[in-house]
Each structure stands twice: as C-alpha cells, then as structure tokens.
Amino acid sequence: MGPVSRREITLLALVLLALFLWIGGAKYIDATIAAILVVTLMVILGVVTWNDILANTQAWNVLVWFATLVTLAGGLAETKFVDWIAQSLAAILSHRGVIMAAVLLVAAFFLLHYLFASITAHVSALFQVFLVVAITIPGMSRLAWALLLSYPLGLMGILTPYGTGPSPIYYGCGYIKGKDFWSLGFLLGFLFFAVYVLIELPWLTFLKI
Structure with missing residues (x-):
C-alpha cells in the first residue's frame, strides 16, 4: 500500500x-x-x-430530497395534522378492549413512519401525542404504554428508503433498487410488527408492569 x-x-x-x-x-x-x-x-x-x-451526484440527491422530507415532516406537526390523527384514534379506541386498542395504536404509530424522514422527527412529532391518547385507555399502566410505543422505534426504519439517517445513503448508492426497497420494506415491516406484537403484549402482561 x-x-x-x-x-x-x-x-x-x-x-x-x-x-x-x-x-x-x-x-x-x-x-x-x-x-x-x-x-x-x-x-x-x-x-x-x-x-x-x-x-458526487448521489450525495446531492440524498441532500435535496432528504432535506425536503424532513421539512415536510415538521410541517405535519405545525399544521395540527398529528393532533387530528390523535383525536381520531382516541374516538376509535375508546370502544375497544385494551389488547385490540394496543394493537391498533401501535400499528398506527408504526405505519405513520411512512410520513417521516427520521426516527427523531417521528418521536418529536408523534410519541407524546400517542402516549397521551394511550394512557386514557384503561387496563394498562403508563409505563407499559410508554414501553409499548418505544420499542417499535428500532424497527420502523426498515419501511422506507428515507426512514433513518443511513437509509438514504444506502439507497442513493444504488445498493438497493427503489422498487425492492419499498416492497421489501413493507414485507419486513409487516413481519417485524407481527412478531413484535405477538411477543411484546404477552410479555408486558406477564410482567404486570
């Protein structure tokens, strides 16, 4: 060398x-x-x-569209879109049992990551709002709800080519084609979510947190 x-x-x-x-x-x-x-x-x-x-066209490509998506994600909170989602969910979940409510709430929290360009933006815009909705549902403690909403944050980045900080770099370098990224992201996201719900809910119930 x-x-x-x-x-x-x-x-x-x-x-x-x-x-x-x-x-x-x-x-x-x-x-x-x-x-x-x-x-x-x-x-x-x-x-x-x-x-x-x-x-370095790949870097400029990532910079332009990732910056745009981050700005759009911030706009969702400023336009009260997130608050509207939370109010709608609260009305729907109020008539459900705690297990069904937990599955629906976590599913909404998980899938809404399609609208966000980073985990940090997702947490900043949604976590507190969803937690406020969750603790109004009887049958589970505040700590259990907080844990239930926290753990999927490490899984949802698989959904899109802009879901986490490194994702645009992988996508921009051409290692994974756009169509493959979206289809595999959806399939793996569904698998991760299903495994998470099937394990985490019984586990929290067992711990009696």
Whole structure:
C-alpha cells in the first residue's frame, strides 16, 4: 500500500476534528456548521477538489430530497395534522378492549413512519401525542404504554428508503433498487410488527408492569 500520504494524514486529522466538534463541541457549535466547516477545510487543504464534490451526484440527491422530507415532516406537526390523527384514534379506541386498542395504536404509530424522514422527527412529532391518547385507555399502566410505543422505534426504519439517517445513503448508492426497497420494506415491516406484537403484549402482561 505504500507510505501514508499527506492527504491521508490531513483527512484523518479532519475526521478527528469533526468527531471532536460533534461530541465535545455540541454546546458551542451546531453539528451542521461543524460538518460544513470540515468539508470546507478538506477543499482548502487539497484533500478533495470542488469538482469532486460537484461530481458526487448521489450525495446531492440524498441532500435535496432528504432535506425536503424532513421539512415536510415538521410541517405535519405545525399544521395540527398529528393532533387530528390523535383525536381520531382516541374516538376509535375508546370502544375497544385494551389488547385490540394496543394493537391498533401501535400499528398506527408504526405505519405513520411512512410520513417521516427520521426516527427523531417521528418521536418529536408523534410519541407524546400517542402516549397521551394511550394512557386514557384503561387496563394498562403508563409505563407499559410508554414501553409499548418505544420499542417499535428500532424497527420502523426498515419501511422506507428515507426512514433513518443511513437509509438514504444506502439507497442513493444504488445498493438497493427503489422498487425492492419499498416492497421489501413493507414485507419486513409487516413481519417485524407481527412478531413484535405477538411477543411484546404477552410479555408486558406477564410482567404486570
């Protein structure tokens, strides 16, 4: 492989700088500003050229449509769409038993991830609203409802090519075709949800939380 080049040493230093700013400097500098600063230094110090950046069409593709989806997800909360969903669910679930209500509530919480471009945005917009609806349903404690809504957050990212932060990168690099991503995401999402409900509800009942 040969000796380490100056560009490689510079890149290593800039990567460490980025990690330091993201972890240690989070109170003083925004993560986005830190990323832009490091990329700018990469160009200035000759690690990459501006033409290299412009030629990375996959990265620009991810940046444009992922940023758009994040903005749209924020708009759902601002337009009270989420509140309307919660009120509609509360009316439907009030006449159901606790098990059926739990399945329907978690299903709605899970499937609404199709509208969100990250787990963080999903939690920020929906979790508190759904938890408020859930604790009005008798038969299960607040802790049990909170756990029931929390665990699917690690599963729902499989649904779409924009469901989590890394997903657009995989999709944009062409490793998984768009049609395959959507169809496999739906099938695996259904499987994950079914297994989760069949295991988690009896488990919470057994624990008597």
